[in-house]
Structures are given as C-alpha cells and as structure tokens.
Amino acid sequence: MKYYVNKNAQSNGDHEVHREDCSYLPDVSNRIDLGDHSSCESAVRKAKWYYDDIDGCYYCCKACHKE
Numbered sequence: 001m002k003y004y005v006n007k008n009a010q011s012n013g014d015h016e017v018h019r020e021d022c023s024y025l026p027d028v029s030n031r032i033d034l035g036d037h038s039s040c041e042s043a044v045r046k047a048k049w050y051y052d053d054i055d056g057c058y059y060c061c062k063a064c065h066k067e
C-alpha cells in the first residue's frame with residue numbers, strides 16, 4: 001500500500017499520514033509520496049524524515065493515530 005504525508009499541518013501542527021485509498025487523501029500538490037509500506041508504523045517513520053510532528057489519519061491509519 002502506498003502512503004502519503006500531507007504538506008499542510010493540522011491546526012495542532014501535526015502532518016497527517018494517509019493511505020492511497022483514503023477519502024481524505026490530500027490533493028496531489030499538497031502531499032509527499034512516502035512510497036510503499038506494509039504498515040502505517042513504517043510510513044510514519046518515513047514521514048518523520050520530512051516533518052517532526054506526524055500523526056496517522058484517524059480514518060485510514062487508525063493504528064497510528066494519536067489520541
């Protein structure tokens with residue numbers, strides 16, 4: 001599964017990670033391709049190369065979503 005990180009931060013400063021099939025996937029101009037990952041945990045680790053504050057999307061990456 002391919003994952004992406006939103007270039008735009010949420011109001012709390014987190015950049016959300018999404019799967020390619022998420023209905024909340026950001027527009028192509030607003031996302032960074034993280035490549036193929038077998039789990040959101042590894043996608044989140046990759047996203048941390050780009051941004052310090054990362055959160056998994058509540059809808060597509062619930063296992064990686066912070067409370």
Ligand SMILES: [Zn+2]
Pocket residue numbers: 017018019022023024025057058059060061
């Ligand atoms: Zn999502």
